[in-house]
Amino acid sequence: MKFVELLLRNHPFANITFGVVLLMGAIGYALLPREQDPEINFNWVNITTVLPGASAEDIEKRVTQPLEDAIRQVADIRFVVSSSRENTSSILVRFRDITERVFDKRVNDLRREIQNKAQTELPPEVRNDPRVMEITTSNGFPTAQVLLAGRADDEALRRAAYAIRADLERLTGVDQVFALGLRDPELLVEFEPRRLAARGLNAAELADAVGGWFRDTFAGKQVAGSEAWLVRLIGQQADPEYLAQLTVAVPGTAQRVPLDALASASRARAKPRNLASADGRPAVMFSVTKKSYTNTLELVERIRAYAVEQNPLLAPSGLSLTLTDDQTVPTREAINVMQSNAALGLALVLAVCWIFLGTRVSILIALGIPFSLAGTFAVLYATGFTLNISVLLGVVIVLGMIVDDAVVVVESLYWRVQRGQQVLAAALDALRETFAPVTSSVATTVAAFLPLMLMPGIVGKFMFVIPFVVTLTLAISLIEAYWMLPAHVVALKLDLSRPTRTQRLRHRFTHLLRLKYSRALLFVMRRPRRCTALIVLTVAAAAAAVAGGLVRLEFFAFDPVRIFYVNVDMPAGAPIEATLARVE
Template identity: 30%
Template sequence: MERILRFFIERHLLVNLMAGALVVLGYLSATSLDREFLPSIDAPQIFITANLPGASARDMETKITIPIEEALEGVEGIDHFTTVISDNTSFTTVNLYDDFDSARIEAAEVDLRAAVDGITDFPPEMEDEPTFLRIDPGTAVVIEVLLTGPEPALSEAAEDLEDRLERLDAVSDVEPVGLQDPEVRILVDPILAREHGVTLAEVIAAVQRRNVSSTGGVLESAEERRQVVMWSRFEDPADVGETILRFRPGAGALRIGDIARIERARADTGLIVHGDGRRGVVLVVDKRVGVDIIDTVEQVQAELARTPLPETVEARAVNDESIMVENRLDLMFTNGLIGVLLVTGVLFLFVKPGPALWILVGIPIVFMATLTLVPWFGMTLNLLTLTGFIVVLGMVVDDAVVVSERIVVKRAQGLPPAEAALAGAREMLAPVTAAAATTVLAFLPLTVLGGLPGKIMWVIPTIVVIVMLFSLFESFFVLPAHLSTLSGRTDLAKRRFMEVLEGLYRRALTRILRHRVATVAVALAAFVAVMGVVRPLVPFVLFPQTDADRLMVKIETPPGTALERTEAVAVDLTKQILEVTADDIEVVTSRVGHQNTTGLEKGFGEADNEALLIVQFKKFGRTHTNTQWIELLPKALTVPGDVGVVYQSEFFGPPTDLPVTVHVLSNEDEVRRGVAFEIARYLEGTPGVVEVEIDERPGTPQVELNLNYEKLALRGLDPETVGQTLAAAFYGFEASEHRDLRHTTDFRVQFDPAARGDLDALLETPVQARDGTLVRLRDVVDPIEVPSVSRIYHRDGYRAATVRASFLDSSDLTALTFAARMEEELFPRLADIPGLFVFNGGEALETQKVTARMAVAALLAVVGIAVVIWLMLGSLLEALFVMLVIPLAIAGVIVVFFLHGEPLSMFAMLGSIGLAGIVVNGSIVMVDGIHRRLRDRDGLSPDEATGEIIEAVTERLRPIMVTTLTTLGGVIPSAYGIGGYDAIVSVMSLAVGWGLALSTLVTLFLVPALYSLAGDMRRLVGGPASRIAVFRSGFATAAGRPGRR
């Protein structure tokens, strides 16, 4: 190793070229990185959607959902699956094991497709096969464009803008919400149809036979070839009314227009979109894989600006994710710059300008070298990538400070520059490498934490590990060469105030060592007090919430309410919200027809009595936070008495559910609903629990037509024919289509709306029997009105209900503690009900998984750190001295969070585990100094040994203080949001910064006390009093350390 060190020290040009190349490569890499808010993750979820037009939710469950779920049971790798069943649609979410990588997810998708493809008992009227969707981690919604105005100008403008945006290079997809496909409705008058003896099936067949085309062949002659084509398609969709149904003797042709009204319209998807109370369309824009989010938004904004719009239509961008990305990146850069300035100030305060300057030069070299590898690890420039750089900002100079300090000492002892650089680097190789290794080992297990949180968080520890490795490289192969160029002695002397500080420390340490037993006892008592008293007072929250800029308002009108009335309620509440929140509001968009906060891009409704308002607040300069508005809005809004309203803030973090999420599984409807209501009552009676809701709700009252099978057989009918007639009468049947270059227009045959609201008219519907006679529905069915649900929920093949709730910010409740409380107080009362399964999910379950994984990562980190220290020091006892700093540092973190009123969180835990590898660095340097001082010096009296210990640790005071203060300076701006606040970075910076600061006190005073106390114990048992174990590891020998001073 000495030869390698000397090689670089003697070749300044090579070192400078190498450093310059790293800086240039890093810059080129940084400028090509994609920017985004959070890392894209490959979520282990696959979505299966199946449609059966005209089918009720119960029909969908029996005919579609159950066969699909039975097929899923044989597929490996499924953690659980859920299905939401509504009229016409079955939507299954398959959750794979959350540690699956992309390859295993793709393999599972293949197995799922094969399983579903093998289903042979789907109903014959199901025209389309189930579709599979797996979200591409490289694509993301980056911006939405809201258009408002009257029809038909609104739809025409939306279609034009959709086409324009889809042609942009950076855009992968544009999903229109609220823009329905054009269709021609053939609205049959049932009275006229009965008078003429026409059934819906006959109308459908007539349209299908008329709207055809065919190529017959080719006419060939000696001179030419001509193709023969039969063309009978509608040139104008409105021409469908002229289609002949039959000829009547003496009355001429009976046309479709004689019994039906032809209407151009848009498909009825059960969904209405609004913007600030006006009918609208939202275009949801996804970026392409590997394209920068900010560049994508700029392209969209530019295209929007140059697109001509009708005077009656307005368009504007909403939910612009690039604003948040730019803000967070600017925030991180600002805090990072402030941190660099603080680190610079600390260095120039404690170190003379020459060495300090070369130490600072190492920061861009190390960071740029790291940036060269960032693309190779599949990382982008995002919040967590920059968090990793900020966390390690102060640490990046730690190795360089220790190495440079030792080189300075060697210069002060009179060695020539090159020899001083070599001797200092060689002497510090073992302790500095060990110190860097402990930091790497602390963060390394966090890179493979697993689960969805681990798939997001891994970038932080990965950045730290890479930076620390490059820092080690720079400290031994670049910095010594630079320091060897310094000439003269002026820059190598200690500053006067440092000499005064060392004198004060020496006197304080002398007193501490005189009372070392009491010092150790006080430290242990403080640790016990913190863990026993303070720790229970600090709650744990999985993800700290930065104040979101979107608020979700869920509206529910009574079951059976028409969509138009729900729309009116939504519009009224929208206008009230715009007025109340005038100083903070940006826009209010709505989805009338569903409340799915995770499916805002859905193009169809689920329940006519549901609506969702998306309240988009200003991103900056607000007067109230989301939490404050949640408390203010219920008091300020006037809501009809029969309308339910729930307010929910947008959630930040990996996909999870609300803090309180209780799943109730039972195929017995009365049991399941009764237990769900009992849980809801329990939650409503608990102070601090708010926004209690049950997903399984009463639906539109249902008229059940019970078939009389004897009459069916007698009349020559079957249930399938009757069912198809009913579906066509109400939902409509897509008989054919008309295509042009831009649109596909469906021909939908159904009853006139006036007839669809009358049960008597329905029962008069004629159905054609096998012998051609017409039979009225009332002759073969018995109508019964029964209750229904708006949607049916399944979980792992069982019917399910989920009870959800949130906590007031002012309460001391957390997901984990409250889940434990329910398992103790509530769940035992439900345990004896047959066929019932009740369990916690959502944030509580995710918290349990995360804490378990964190515990394993912490154990691996501590074991790895202990082994490195033991190998380096060659003494288990000395390794224990160093390791004792870790639990005391964690206790310090708990005190800091308690004093700041912050809950512990996943990112605080990540910072604390990483802190374990950082805090031991100062102890390693200190113990190494003591070790070197006492090596091979047997026979010292207790007082002499104490004096040597004091001198050894005093000599290490400056590097320990500099490394602590530089680390603290690097993270303090982010901890307190000096350049802008972010909850993730803040809690992590608090843990690292103040945890290190408090543990430094332990290093400076407790470690020497423990060392002295160990000597006392050895003398008591008769062992050598003054000899401390020497380096015996091959690691230390390989460093080339001389045998004696």
């Protein structure tokens, strides 16, 4: 106990440590990224491939099946789910519950197999390469949804949508922005079959001729005298008149026919894969996902500020930008619950301890709450956690346990000082007496939460955070109970040899309370059967109330209903415009 005595005597060291922990905790709490869910990788990978103009059958045969053959070469895959629809192939790969290091290796293997298959077997018309995306809690669900509505589905809406998507992608913390209802510009060539047949041409030859002309050709570097020139032929232009002037060779002759003699070229937009509207007005919906370890609250505020800033500029064009979904609502509610519970717990600890132990001792005990929470937040920030609902749930659970060990230690110390023992000796004796039972009590609590930390799979990843926070906070509360609290009491030089009037009243009150409690205990012990039956009936009534729904179980305020999803199934072959009209 000499080392413990040295720590209790060294008041400045204890005070400095206490202040440093509070400061580090405050900094960690301020810097912890706020988000709804902990950062978890689901071991899911989504592969998206776009082949413009292809039917669902073509997508399945020419894109999805070759990619599935490539995926079979990758190990540790649990199952594969694919969806082939017009223009788009989507494949969801679920890996087994493997370590993060092995998962990263398997994803690299998957990317390599997909890339090799794309270069060898996929059609050359595939737009870009297949997009391979790992699904996590950050990018699996949109953080916010922004709606751009206009008067008509015209060029003004499209240009504004492209500019807004680019601006949103540049915001700090934004990972990707998915635009629903935004159709890419195209040059449309509409041919007359009779004109083609009259010259011995068909649609495929016309398409090959246009594709051969409508491309940029780079011929490398040519040296002319003492100068070097880059040679290139610009064949792509967004002008339909340029397209109309291209020529098509007539088979079997040297004749070339201009395109406008066979077809008409005009500006158009791609066939829509999805459409959006708001109150009957054409719209574009932007779904924004965030990067890992990004503060969701700050990101949504940046998006909201951007919308407010852009609306005055969009109003003359009849456009409006609105933040339609805010994922931070449950996170804000959870933070408010945690803060209010912490404040309420602090007030109750102060009140109860003041009644039995006095003002100064009650304040010292109550300081254990901010000390334990500060240490917890400092460790969470240092280890890369975020402030999410799971963390806050663990904090709310442990709030009622933080000061239990401190109360036991200080009560033993107070009892000895009250009977004339010196405060330092009383502190050492109190620690000898309470160390084993207090440590055992905390250990049993930790043991009750330990199975949650050992759960496998995705559920285990979600549940790990809660028992980790509880265990960490209880461990820090032991430091406060065994070191900080006794050191502060010793520094306070607690002396009860000359009790004040308030202390005498407190002594009378506690004596009366002990007397009443003893009589009640004797009354119960003399009637064991009746009291046991009453306890059983009370427990049964409580269980019936919970089972019957009379008592609601709710750790946090439920996520308010922000969006209703209504699915409308239309007959096969119904155009997307008809579906939108029916929904409206």
